[in-house]
Amino acid sequence: MGVASQAGAVSLNVGDDVEASLYGYARLNMSYDFDGNRAVSTRAGTFSPVDADGNNLDKNDGHFGADVQQSRLGIKVKHASGVAITVEGDFRGSGNSAGSLRMRHAYGEYNGWMIGRNWSNYLSFVGNTPTLDFDSLAGTAGSQDRAEQIRYTTGPLSFSLEDPSSQGILEANNAVLGGDRRVSAPAFTARIQDSADALSYSAAVLASQVTADDGNNDDSAIGYAAFGAAKLKLTDMFAVQGAINYTDGANGYLWRSGSNYYGPSAYVDGDSLETISGYGGSVGVSMALGGGRSINVGYGMTTLDLDDAVDAGAASNATPETNQNVLVNYMWTPVQNVMMGVEYGYLDQETVGGDSTDANRVIFAAQYSF
Numbered sequence: 001m002g003v004a005s006q007a008g009a010v011s012l013n014v015g016d017d018v019e020a021s022l023y024g025y026a027r028l029n030m031s032y033d034f035d036g037n038r039a040v041s042t043r044a045g046t047f048s049p050v051d052a053d054g055n056n057l058d059k060n061d062g063h064f065g066a067d068v069q070q071s072r073l074g075i076k077v078k079h080a081s082g083v084a085i086t087v088e089g090d091f092r093g094s095g096n097s098a099g100s101l102r103m104r105h106a107y108g109e110y111n112g113w114m115i116g117r118n119w120s121n122y123l124s125f126v127g128n129t130p131t132l133d134f135d136s137l138a139g140t141a142g143s144q145d146r147a148e149q150i151r152y153t154t155g156p157l158s159f160s161l162e163d164p165s166s167q168g169i170l171e172a173n174n175a176v177l178g179g180d181r182r183v184s185a186p187a188f189t190a191r192i193q194d195s196a197d198a199l200s201y202s203a204a205v206l207a208s209q210v211t212a213d214d215g216n217n218d219d220s221a222i223g224y225a226a227f228g229a230a231k232l233k234l235t236d237m238f239a240v241q242g243a244i245n246y247t248d249g250a251n252g253y254l255w256r257s258g259s260n261y262y263g264p265s266a267y268v269d270g271d272s273l274e275t276i277s278g279y280g281g282s283v284g285v286s287m288a289l290g291g292g293r294s295i296n297v298g299y300g301m302t303t304l305d306l307d308d309a310v311d312a313g314a315a316s317n318a319t320p321e322t323n324q325n326v327l328v329n330y331m332w333t334p335v336q337n338v339m340m341g342v343e344y345g346y347l348d349q350e351t352v353g354g355d356s357t358d359a360n361r362v363i364f365a366a367q368y369s370f
Contacts, residue, residue, distance in 0.1 A: 003146060009076070010370055017080040024073040024088075024251035025369040026314040029134070030066040035359040037063035037133075038347065041072040041092050042134040047199040047323045048259045048350045058357060061089035063115040070134055074105065083111040084204050086118075094133075104146060114151040121151055122159035122253055124202035127229030127243035129284025129298035131327045132343040132365045135202040137300030138256035138323045139280030141229035141243035142204065147187075161186040165252030166263035167210045169273070170314040184211040184220060208250045210265050212273045219273040223249025223265055249275030256280075257302040259320050264304075267314035274312070292333030299326050306352050317353025347362045 011019035031043035038045045045064060049058045074088030081166030088105040107116025123142030136144070137361040149162035162270065164187040178342035191204035206225040212218060229243035247254045249265050255262035257278055266275050284298030310317035329343035339366070 012075075013287050014077075015345060019078045022074070022077050023076070023370060025035050025071065025367050026068065027070045027072075027365060028068055029070060029132075030364045031064070032359055033063040033359065033361045034060075035061055035074050035361075037065075038359045038361060039063065040135075040345060041067065043067060044067065044133050045325070045345050045347050045359065045361050045363075046260045046345050047138075047256065047325070048320065049349065049359075058359070059152065072104070072260040082110055105125075112153050114153065115149075117146055117148050118151070120145060120147045120162060120165065120253075121149065121191050121202050122162075122187070122206045122225065122227070123263055124191070124193060124204065124229045124243070126193065126200045126202045126226070127241045127282065129241055129286060129327070130296045130329070130331065131281070131298060132329050132331075132341050132363045133327055135256065135261075135325060137282040137298045138302045138325055139243065139282040139300040140255050141202065141227045141245060141246060142255065143253045143262075146254045149242055156192050157222045158188045158191050158193075162189060163187075164208045164210075165250075166262040166265075167208075168258070168266075169210065169212050169254055170260065170264045170267040170276075170309055170319075172268070182211050182213050185209040188354070189369070199230065200297040201228070201230040203228045204252060206253060209250055210275070212266070212268055212272070217271050219271065220274050221249050221266055221273050223247070223251075223275055225250040237288050239286045239308070241286070242281065244279070244281040246277075246279045247279040251276060251278050251304065254280055254302055254304075256300070256323055256325075257304055258323075260323075263302070263320075264309075265334060267309040267311040267312060267318055269308075274308065276304055276306065276309060288312045292332050295329070296331070297326075297328050310352055315352060318355070319352050321352045322350040338368045339365070339369070341365050358367050 009023040012020040014020045029043040049149045057155045069091045072090040078084040090099045107118045110253045147162040149160045151160035187208035189206045193202040208223045211220040225247040227245040229242035251263040251265045279300030282300035287295045303322040306315045326346040331341035343363045345361045350356045
C-alpha cells in the first residue's frame, strides 16, 4: 500500500481506436516475528494478539514466514471516445498461503464520472509514509480500502455515493451484532485534493447511516467522519507527511482501529443504537539518499471512545481501545522496476482496562514491476 504499485506498463496492440496496457508486479514478502506470530496474508502485522478463533498469537516467540500474495496484475484500456476501463486483481487471501485472485479494481471513467470498484473517495495517499507492511500505519487518512461507488470529479473536488465500509455494531457481552444488522443507505463523501509548490494536501468529509434491525425493532444513526492530510517537501532530500482523522458512528473509515482494521461504529443500548466516536493520526519523515535508496520513519495511532459502551454492557475492559505502531524501513531500487527493502515494525494494542500487548517484527520485500 505504501509503495508505488506501477512502475511501468506493457503496451498491447488491440486496434487503432483503443490503447491498452498490462501492468503489475511479482512480489515476495518475508517476515520474522520476535514476540508471537502476528503475520497475516502478505506478511503484514496484526495488532490483535489473538486470531479469529480466539487463539493466543503471543503464546510462542519466534515465527518466520513468506508469501507472494501481494503480487498484482491489471489491465487499462482507453477508447478514442475518451472512455477508460481499469480491471486489477491481486492474490491476497485470508490465510498465509497462496490465495485465489482477488478483485481490487474494476471501474470505467468518462468525462469526470467514475463508476465501479475503486479506492474510496474518503481516502488519500497524500500524507502516507512509504512502508513495506501492506497494511501500513494506523490513523492514515480514510478507509485505505476500495468500495463500489459512483464518483464525479471536477478539478480538485470529487463527490461520491459508495457502498459503506465496515459497520460493526456491539451488543450485550461485547458481541458483534450479526444477522440483526443491515446496510440501509449508501455513504456520501466529498473530497478536495491539490498541491501548491512544495505542499500537497487533501481533506474530506463523509456521512453514513448505520442500522440495527432484529425484525421487530430497528434503530438507525447517522455517522460522520472528516480527515485532513498533507505532505511538505522540505528539500530535494527530506519530506514530512501526515494525517488526522475523526469519526463518530463511522469507524469503518478509521483505518486500523478496533481489533485490527476497523473498530465498531455503534452499540445497542436497550432499544436504541448509539454511535461510537474515535480519532487517529499518523506522521512520518522520508529521506532520499540518492541512487534509488531511501529511509522512511512513520508513527500511527487510533483510539476509540468506549466508555458509554462499557456502561451499557456492550463493551468490556478486554475490548481493544487504542492501537499504535512504528515502521522504519530502508528501500533500494538497484535497477529500474526492481525494489528491495527491509523494515522494522513495532505494534502495541491497549484495551479499555489498560492491558497492553506489543510485538516486534521485521519484514523483507522484493518487488519486480512491469
